[in-house]
Amino acid sequence: MEIKYLLAFGIALVLTLLVMPRFIPFLHKIKFGQSMRLEGPKSHMVKTGTPTMGGIVFVLIPILVLLLLDYQAFFSVEMLIVVLAYLGYALIGFIDDFLIVVKKNNDGLKPSMKFLLQSVLAVIFYFIYTSVAETTIQIPVLGISLELGILYFVLIFFMFTAESNAVNLTDGLDGLCAGTAFIAIAPFVIFALLQDYSDLAMLLLAVSGSLLGYLRFNIHPAKIFMGDTGSLALGGLLAASAMILKQELLLIVIGGVFVIELLSVVIQVTYYKRTHKRIFRMAPLHHHFEEGGMKETQVVLMFWCIGFLCAVVGLWLGVI
Template sequence: MIPEETLLMTLGLAFILTVLLSPVAIPMLKRLNFGQKIRDEGPKSHQKKSGTPQMGGLIIIMAALLGSVLIAQRFYTISNELLLLLAALLGFGLVGFLDDFIKVVLKRNLGLTSKQKMAAQILVSVGFCVGLWLLNHPTYIELPATGVSVNFGIVFFLIAIFILIGTSNAVNLTDGLDGLVAGTSAVAFSAFGVLAWYQGQPDVAIFCVAIVGAVLGFLVFNAHPAKIFMGDTGSLALGGALAGVALLTKLELLLVIIGGVFVIETLSVIIQVLSYKTTGKRVFKMSPLHHHYELSGWSEWRVVATFWAVAFVCAALGIYLEVWV
């Protein structure tokens, strides 16, 4: 089993890299005029955030990549599983970067079209699944806390594509308030890091902890009031990487619990759209759900702190179901 000291070293390295890179990147992004343009249909209180540097996800990706590779190379080996996770992080990060680039540089506020984004995400997901297939990855899915599993055969890879795309978009939808995704993703990756460590998968555990260190370092500058946003570059990368970790640890269904905040946020959007299209009425004041509470009079910090707390409960429940039940 991987020593706790190695994980702490990974966490610290990724954190320090992010804290050192951010003060350099923020003024650089400002000079390049890579500022966020706030959409008119969003909460009016967010208009003051217009111009805040975007694409901070590049810092998270760089710190997580360097942190995990340097530690893995020094104490273990850069395994195929780690390379696959890094590919997911970079692949989904590239999709997000293209979206952000179109928004902030080409000044097209909606970024990639929905078809373009979906096509790119499918391409990255298929590539990840090819990697799983080459690694002879098991094609069963286990029901948490039961020991019951079902082997889906080749269909498993279609399910994996759905998990990768769904999770990346769910994390992306959650990215709407200062520090919200940074905090909730840190909690989710921490839980999976614990479970990977428990399973004896040092490479996956190191990757998870490197992500945690990177997003915590980013949170120093992204907490309210944010000096930089991660953008789709960061949120899509984190979502894709989280799904990749769930697949490699064979905890696909547990992802629904550990990533409960992301699931709830996505469901709020689905419910809102279905309700409006079928009845002409909205269930929430605005979706995703964090905007509903914001428009209900909650301060931004209160919403974020509450969602962090929910994320902790979901993570603890997930660990409990896997380790103790």
């Protein structure tokens, strides 16, 4: 592996480890603490006041690292989409987090407004991307391309909105979202290297390094949360990377944990509205296991293992 890839990962990791011990006290000082959901697990109420918006660090540091190592990366349309997706969804999350902190409750952006902003970005990225690329998808294993035409718009729209929300829903336990995102990014690094997208590989490695540094402070008991700033950004990054690398379908496999989390909420809400009964003890799914008596750390480790298996299968399907 070229030295620039190691530098991207290493510099982002070191900078995050240096910044976090100063950033956390700063958030405490300005009282940017998390407000826990009243309808969530009662055991989580002790986490109220834990600094949030930690995603700011692992969003900005990788961008700065890429600027330092290869500023020309920002001149390509593909990389511009990825960077704007990462920053754009982070901005939506930041607005949501900021409103929650200011109001001192869990009411940030209205769900309809948040979805509208996510949708607008998805549409923008679709039109920018299709101005330089074809509306085709690669079918894993079969090795064939399928032209979708206007249906590609539906796929991209769903990818960005669903993935960003799915990653957001996964951010409910200490280390869960950061760990599963770190694992899910790995196959896309390999895909980028195999397709000679060196700039994208560097950015993804920088994000991975920064996430690893962030995890040092986010594993149980968490000293900081990423907030929507981080979770929405990671979802946007994964969706944009899958689109650029033409691995749209494999995003479902690689991000299997996120898919399961999202589906658990959809199933729970739909079933409850019709029957006034619950399928899961609590949704998203990680809370179901918590409510069943598993320790938070056990649930996180289990989901990391599932995420690892999903990543391995997705990578295998993408290279055979």
